[in-house]
Amino acid sequence: MFVEFTLLPETARLWVYPSSRKFYADETPEIEEKIKKFLGTWKEESPSFKASYQIQYNRFIILAADDMEAKMTTQDIDTSVQFILQLQEEHNVILLDKMNVCFKQGEYVQYKELKDFKKLLKNKALTGKSIVFDNLVQTKEEYEHYWEAPIEESWYNRFL
Structure with a gap:
């Protein structure tokens, strides 16, 4: 069942999907409608299952699900990946x-290959204070506290 993002608990599972480009203004409402439709039918056999999403910076799709009462299976996750592939x-x-x-x-969000990111660090175009997105966060709580962080405070600090 689709619910507002704020209604999900801090323990909700979360997946971040960064886009290779910004979403165009005219396509964002269509993407949001598709996401809401998908979330409304995702695990619909489990009435206690709740899911939500956010689109951040016109660049990231964040899916979140509270599966405390209705545990997610590998098949459920595969279904969400198929939706993202679509x-x-x-x-x-x-x-x-x-x-x-x-x-x-x-003020811009950049999307670079890892090798290019390392070059930017080496050439001092980025510093340890530069903000990076940790798209590997796994819960709503991690997302809210650690998704955006200075490089020096993230796992990317190994490249400094």
Whole structure:
């Protein structure tokens, strides 16, 4: 069942899908409608299952699910990945490439291959204070506290 994001507990499971480009203003409402429809039918056989989403910076799709009472199975997660793959194809973006790094450069969110990110650090175009997105966060609580962090406070600090 789809619920507002704020209604999910801190323990809700979470998946971050960074887009290879910003979503266009005219496609965002369509993407949101597709996500709401998917979440409304995801595990619909379990009335206690609650799920929500956020789109951040016109660049990230965040899916979250409270599965405390209705445990998620591998098949349920596969269903969500299939949905993301469908969005990828329909909107000509990459959403499942975890080998890229997203970070802020000024007010803009950049999406770079890891090797290019390392070059930016080496050339001092980014510093330990630069904000990076940890798209590997796994719960709503981690997302709210650690998703956006200075490089020096994230797992990316190994590249400094």
